[in-house]
Amino acid sequence: xxxxxxxxxxxxxxxxxxxxxxxxxxxxxxxxxxxxxxxxxxxxxxxxxxxxxxxxxxxxx
Numbered sequence: 001x002x003x004x005x006x007x008x009x010x011x012x013x014x015x016x017x018x019x020x021x022x023x024x025x026x027x028x029x030x031x032x033x034x035x036x037x038x039x040x041x042x043x044x045x046x047x048x049x050x051x052x053x054x055x056x057x058x059x060x061x
Contacts, residue, residue, distance in 0.1 A: 006025065006028075006029075007023075007025055008023070008024040008025045008027075008028045009021055009022065009023060009024070009025075010022040010024055
C-alpha cells in the first residue's frame with residue numbers, strides 16, 4: 001500500500017547531543033486547509049498601486 005503526498009519533518013537538536021524528529025504533517029495540512037478557505041484579502045491590508053501608477057513620484061497632474 002503506497003501513499004503519495006507531503007511529509008513535513010522538523011529535526012531539532014539540543015546542547016546535550018540529543019536529536020528529536022517532529023512529524024508536523026497533520027498540523028501543517030490542517031493549517032493549509034484552514035488558510036485555503038479564507039479570503040486573505042479581507043484580513044490583510046493588501047497594498048494597492050496608486051491610481052496614477054507613479055508611486056512616490058506623485059503621479060501626473
